[in-house]
Amino acid sequence: MKLLFAEDEPEMSEAVVDILTFHKYVVDAVFDGEEALAYAREEHYDGIILDIMMPKKSGLEVLTELRKEGLRTPVLLLTAKAEVEDRIQGLDLGADDYLPKPFVMGELLARIRAMLRRREEFTPDILKCGNIELNLHSYELSGNGQAFVLPKLEYQLMELLMLNQGIYLSSEDLLVKVWGYNTDAELGTVWVYISYLRKRLSALNANVEIKAKRNIGYTLEVNE
Incomplete structure (x- = not known):
């Protein structure tokens, strides 16, 4: 510990x-x-x-x-x-x-x-969504026999999405919860990191995706 x-x-x-x-x-x-x-x-x-x-x-x-x-x-x-x-x-x-x-x-x-x-x-050690898992101790995102150790901001964003599966979170919410109230980062930064995570999920052949609704936000959902 x-x-x-x-x-x-x-x-x-x-x-x-x-x-x-x-x-x-x-x-x-x-x-x-x-x-x-x-x-x-x-x-x-x-x-x-x-x-x-x-x-x-x-x-x-x-x-x-x-x-x-x-x-x-x-x-x-x-x-x-x-x-x-x-x-x-x-x-x-x-x-x-x-x-x-x-x-x-x-x-x-x-x-x-x-x-x-x-x-x-x-607090579970591992969060699961579809066929992917996020290890809260090692920052490892894994699925289908492959894994990535996520940088801190990608990890925090992925953790937040996995804890709120099916719930749309606005860019403002994500920016505050991941980057903090006093950040100099702009809202566009959220989209950049969402795109990083989408590439990770694609590389893992995940059956989940980060979906977006205009003027509403982002959520993580399992593809049917």
């Missing part, structure tokens, strides 16, 4: 990373909110641990941006604040759990295990 751990106190970060590594987790440690956001966008993690109080961007700001971009990776918040309002805010923003500081390592490990169990229970 691969985790992202964002904590700006070096001694705390080192101690936690040592414990997590001992328990067979692979950990990327970062020390501010901007780093956390960049790593979460570029890498695929099974879980993310965010300290709320960090320089450059707070854990809550990072969480808000990731959820707006459609990232569903489980998030555990660490906070030195004990007020109920802070906990409620974090959960309302999309956190899966919180742990007040200071904490004992045993409880942290238990919270991580619980968070990852819930992810495994509710």
